[in-house]
Amino acid sequence: MSILNDQTNSDEEFWNDFEKKPDLKNSSRAKKIRKTQEEPPIENQEIPKLKAQRYEQLIERIRLASKEQVSSASIYVRNQTRQENLITLKEMQEELLEAQTKILKEKDALELIIIKKNDEIRGLTSLVREQEEIITEMRIQYCLSRRVSEVCSENSQRNSPLDSYFNENQEISLQTMQEDSQKSAKNNKQNEELKLEIQILKQKYESLKEICKNCSEEAAEYLEKWKSAQSDLERLKETYESEIQSLRAEKIQIEEQLLTEKNKIEGKFHQYKAETTKELEIREVLCKKLKETADIAQEELKCAKTVLQSPRLRNKLQSSLKLYIKEIEKPSQSANSSRDFEKRLAIRTSGCSYDKISHKLNKSLDSNEASSIATKPSMQVFDKTCAVDLKMLRSGYRASRSKGHSLLLILSIWKKLKRWP
Known part of the structure; x- marks a missing residue:
């Protein structure tokens, strides 16, 4: 922006200097030439030459003015294109930032979902372990009770000298067996209830497995999306960086061209200024000489008149x-x-x-x-x-x-x- 401001200021200074009238050394109070009765004819052809030079210089000035207009118009068009390119670049940067923020938000949401699913899976695994421990304990109790019943049946069928001893203790064993039967009935009920619970838990476990599979598939899809978004983001970054570098190079080239044009215009302006000053000095010298010759001619004509009269x-x-x-x-x-x-x-x-x-x-x-x-x-x-x-x-x-x-x-x-x- 500083270069553009300098350019506009230099253009304004150039046109102000161009439109200024030249400062003449002769004042407005210059002596007037006294005319005689009949003006002498001017045999010297210097004034028409000066007029022709003046017209040629006016034509050159008009050409230079048209060149300056063309150069100023080209500078204006370049500045406009530069501003439009900067606006588009800003819009592209804003779009890139918006896409980047959206992708980051989606990434954070997916990470939260994955964390929740992992917590659920951990809870389900702990629940399945507890259920398996309960089932193993019940299986052990069931095997022990069955083994005791088998041993009792075998002892009742045998005939040994120790039958008396077994008969004595039969009542005690019957009592214990009754208690065990009662306990086994209770255990059977509990086992049935536990079987039902196990079936229910199996169903839940299968459903949770399906849910975990779905979650893992969704997580894989989200990871693929995230990777593709990252690749797109990197690709967009590379493209935008290349475009930014090209625009910067164009900016540097335009600035160099503007500086060269500015230097050329300043050189032409200084050259034109020097030529105009030289022309004005030459005109002043010619005017002085013409005044001197006119004064001498007037004096001589007066003397000739007086002599002849x-x-x-x-x-x-x-x-x-x-x-x-x-x-x-x-x-x-x-x-x-x-x-x-x-x-x-x-x-x-x-x-x-x-x-x-x-x-x-x-x-x-x-x-x-x-x-x-x-x-x-x-x-x-x-x-x-x-x-x-x-x-x-x-x-x-x-x-x-x-x-x-x-x-x-x-x-x-x-x-x-x-x-x-």
């Missing part, structure tokens, strides 16, 4: 770029002459670089307000005609800024700036 600086640029435009329009000029011309133009225009112009422009904004107001109608025409050129300037200024020649970038759009006032 001020008439003095625009005329100065126009005069400095005429020679370079003439050289570009010549198709027959060689590459070496063009390179020399670019060098000379760079030397001539070094005094009016973009940074110096922007610095001077910030100082002389107040002085140029009147001139800019005077040339307002012409600037309206310029704004209408040069909207496309400003877009090109915004998109292409980043590459020119990295090379360090902002004036040469303006030459690329000179053909469309011929209509300036």
Whole structure:
């Protein structure tokens, strides 16, 4: 049960961590980007790539979630089967204990019956001994009386000199014989009564023999039943022990499988967590870089607007770029002459670089307000005609800024700036 509780707790922790939103380092009070009149087009294709990566990662998350659901369902089914097997095992153990108690009770009852029958047999054997002793005593008395009568009859038939002596004592013998006859009559009656009793006792003895035989047969049957019950009990014990061992082995295997699955899920979760943290860090770095490039582009566009809208600086640029435009329009000029011309133009225009112009422009904004107001109608025409050129300037200024020649970038759009006032 402790393993199951640990498993449920780990599942809950995993799903809670999975449903949590990622903690971003950027606060909600981040500076907002100020938008200009016309937003520059994004030539960089990093954001769509990030979206594609995001969708791929969402699909992977959905697959992982389905895998987790399948694993959780398999764990639930295994736990349910385990509980059902435990319930059946308990029921089987209870049935075994009930059968064992019943068999023991039957054994005790049979032992009591056998003890009672043995006591009865012992009583009957003692009774038979007493009766046999009485019968032997009566037989001895009967034989003695018969022998005395025979001796008397023989003496009466003989004629000897001792007849006088016998005649004298005849009266005494007759008296004794009468007494003996009386006693013999009494003994005969007693013998008849004893014979009847002996017959009765014989019948009882035979009936008791039959009863003892039946009891011995029943005892043998009960012993056979008890032996068969013991053999069944041992067989059931062996079967239940084998089943218990198999269930324990299955339990150990299930626990090992659950532990391996838990470790795999934890490893996947940690890997996913590390990947998400790396992704968030990369996104933060990209956002910072995009903000920096956007701020730089805004500042440069502002400076370019101010340069193009001020008439003095625009005329100065126009005069400095005429020679370079003439050289570009010549198709027959060689590459070496063009390179020399670019060098000379760079030397001539070094005094009016973009940074110096922007610095001077910030100082002389107040002085140029009147001139800019005077040339307002012409600037309206310029704004209408040069909207496309400003877009090109915004998109292409980043590459020119990295090379360090902002004036040469303006030459690329000179053909469309011929209509300036």
